[in-house]
Amino acid sequence: MTQLTLPKHRVPTAVRHTIPKTPVRCRDTGVSAPPPPPPPPPRAALPVLLTAAFVTTLDFFIANVALPAIRADLGAGDGALQLVIAGYGLAYAAGVITAGRLGDLYGARRMFVVGLALFTAASAACGLAPGAGWLVAARIVQGAAAALMAPQVLTLLGVLYPGAARARAFGWYGSAVGVAGVSGQLVGGLLIASDPAGLGWRTCFLINLPLGLAALALVRRALPKDADRARAGKRLDLTGTALVTLGLIALVLPLTLGREQGWPVWSWLSLALAVPLLGGFWTRQRGQADPMVPRELFTGRFTRGLVSVALLFGGSAGLTFVLALHLQEAEGMGPVESAAVFTALNAGFLLGSRLKALLVGALALPAGLVLIAQLGTPVPGLLVAGVAMGMVMSPLLSKVLGEAGGDGRDGAAAGVLGTVQELGGVLGVTVTGIAYFAGGGLTAGLAVLLAASALLAWTLRDGRRPA
Known part of the structure; x- marks a missing residue:
């Protein structure tokens, strides 16, 4: 489990002198009193995590309504337009398991910050793309960054909000994901129709910049630092990473593009290839002392x-x-x-x-x-x-x-x-x-x-x- 240390709070002097220096013991039984509950997480923690969940889900859908404008502006062909959508989802699907492992190894907060910074930068690259190839590449990086954040958000919600607070936190998480998923096309359509600063379709990606930068500015005081942990003998299994990544790509790519292309031969070959790749990954996990x-x-x-x-x-x-x-x-x-x-x-x-x-x-x-x-x-x-x-x-x-x-x-x-x-x-x-x-x-x-x-x-x- 990713262990976290909550920030220390300064105790007022008037209160500090009243705190006994030795453990409080019950007069009758002599049993030490239970330790006080941990302090609640900072108020900004939930908004920061929900912002990440919202923008990464929104970007699955917001680009759909922008495709005609992208074609007209960048001269993108059908294949490039498909990859603007599929590239994001493909990178996301292929990277989430590895991202979860990285969070276990190096800390959920650390990986969340890296993912958020990369997602914000990739959003800027999408919005400033001079051509279709640049846009497709930036969308793939954006999807990989979203994958890096996604498991860390779930992990941090589970660790920071125990008990009844956890159910409430996941309630807000579900609201953020659900609303982002079903409002993506509406948000994109309104942005393109309003055409702020004459940016057109580019606003569908540039809207992530103020949100991402605000979340990054709050991370330091919003999320407690990852505790130092001994990682002796623990490492990222590169072979396992390659197997699961390639296997998921082989599975998701034909499911994403196959129908629109009439299920060509390559789509069936790709689906067939996914079986030994994912099977090899699963078999390899059985022989690992510290599996992914x-x-x-x-x-x-x-x-x-x-x-x-x-x-x-x-x-x-x-x-x-x-x-x-x-x-x-x-x-x-x-x-x-x-x-x-x-x-x-x-x-x-x-x-x-x-x-x-x-x-x-x-x-x-x-x-x-x-x-x-x-x-x-x-x-x-x-x-x-x-x-x-x-x-x-x-x-x-x-x-x-x-x-x-x-x-x-x-x-x-x-x-x-x-x-x-x-x-x-x-x-x-x-x-x-x-x-x-x-x-x-x-x-x-x-x-x-x-x-x-x-x-x-x-x-x-x-x-x-x-x-």
Whole structure:
């Protein structure tokens, strides 16, 4: 577990003299009194961590609405435009497990600061890109930096906020991630439409600069320093890192680009190659004294929780994908108008994230999807679906990380969780997209999502909230 030391607080002189210099002992039993609870984390800790979670999630989606303007301004071809989107997600998915291991080895705060600084710099490079190649390269670096931050955010939330405070912290985390995910296109559309300083699409990336710089300025007093730890015999397994990184690239790349390119031969070869690469990584972990991903991590509850996370994030990504297509292609809405419809999902998510009821939310999600399919407007159904997702997300993430069991495995657990979130989103878009484009339209896409939501409810059937 990443150990942290909280900043020392100066005790007023008048109070200092009243503190006994020897341990307080109970008069009757002679048993030493328990040590006082640790001081609460600084107030700025949660805003800093939530800012990172928000901007890294927002950047998955905000660039979609900017693609036509990027094509016109930079002369980008179809392949470059695809990589502007896919490059970010690919680098993120391939790097999260390694980033979690780096947090365990060198400290979550340290790796968070490195990731935040790199993400801010890469955002500036995206916004100032003189050509399509530069933009694609900067987006890949941006995705790698987001991957470096993601598991550290989860680890720090778990360490800094114990007990009931942890559930509240993850509630805010779920709100930040959910709102960023469903508002990305709306934010991007508004930025391009307002065209501040004549920057056009570049504002979709440059907006990260003030947020990133403000978070960096607050880190020193917001997040306690990593405690010094003996790391004898602990190191980054470079072979394992190469295997898991290449394996995830081989898996995610065809799922991201294969459908749009008609599933060419290379996509199937890549999927086939992912099997021995990831299998080799898993086999190698068994022979390591200090593995990147301990096998002991995969208890029944943790594994089932990962399945639930994949279904939830896959359903969320699939819903926004097929509904956005339907609103623009079948209903004739523009990008900004269709994105505005999703404000109902945002509002519902914010409301639901304050309720935190796993089983109730999982049972309400299919009802929201049915309303979307049956009513003439998707707004009521989106509101119900948003409430349901908000009720499930934050307690689910908290519960899954709680099953990791600590013992120095927080970073590894957060890395696996982040990878599953990304893979779930990619699979959700891929599967619902196949159903949509096969001729079934919105009805077929919603049928896939209904099946996924039913399976989600089954995996959460015990209905317990995190401790």
